Amino acid sequence: MTLNELDTPAVVIDLDRLEANLGAMQAACDAAGVALRPHIKTHKCPEIARFQLRAGARGLTVAKLGEAEVMADLAGCDDLFIAYPLLGESKLARLRALCERAEVRVSVCSLDQARLLSAGLGATRVKVRLNVDTGLLRDGFEPDAALDAAQRIADLPGLDLVGVFTHEGHCARLETPAAVAECGRSSARRLVEVAERLREQGLPVTEVAPGSTPTALAALDVPGVTEVRPGTYCFWDANYVHRLGLDLDQCAARVVVTVVDHPAPERVIVDGGSKTFFADSGGWWGRARCVELPELTLPSCSEEHGQALWTGAGAAPVALGQRLTFVPHHICPVINLVDCVNVLRGEEVLDTWRIAARGMVS
């Protein structure tokens, strides 16, 4: 089958571009001697996870236990980091079962959560990493609070405190690539400092893992960093094209839609709405950037109607039934909306891959 024969709306993955994106990050990590543990939140797809592992990734990062189960069972991954605070008996029962089939590291965000985790482990032991908040103001310890709590966490039964991690997601909001990189370096330095202070306390903290896509390369420059955890780099998206000055062509995941109505010269309706493009507000281009017609923006969507707006001169140069290709503003929730993606080499559809961890939010 060829791209033109695919029914729409369809999410397509350009295999050459995907391989280039994955290969470039792996090569940079290998050159720096730093482990790559990609976050699968973006692709949620066992085939892509297997590719990352074959290319040299140390293991995988997930947010949710359900994602970890899919990656252990369908991608054959036996080295997982769950970068999310696990709480509650049903989750801890699933964690104990998962530990039978994979080495699992888990996040600890507070002393209370560590106590509950320890109490629910039974005879299972898990490696834990302290989540240090280096500026995102989300979950985790302030750096000083991590230093205060670490010994008490290390003393809890069943927990082996092996490392620290941070998600410096706040850096992505900065406007220039240089500012994003400097924010990444400074977050990584703060994390390295926390690890050094913990080692001075006698704690065997050997894993120092910052993690986000736009800061990953900058973090590789910081001595003491042992692992990075980017996720979005597999596909990139319109947001990163804008913020990091990338080429739209570097984006490996796109949505192909059909023009189903052209009710006014400047208004164009395509067959993907918020159930395809997600309801992010996006940038000047709206929810996604049109590859063929850069002046066609996608400022609003109802559930099944993408309400595109032509910002160029005259009427939008489209015809009913015409196919258009969009690069989503934020790719992660778009992938989470489909059962399968179509894998392309050039114009040929080679395969469909299941997004097996889509919807795995528990």
Ligand SMILES: Cc1ncc(COP(=O)(O)O)c(C=O)c1O
């Ligand atoms: C804990 C953690 N690590 C890594 C990542 C990956 O970062 P990015 O989305 O910039 O690829 C995320 C993203 O949300 C995250 O929450």
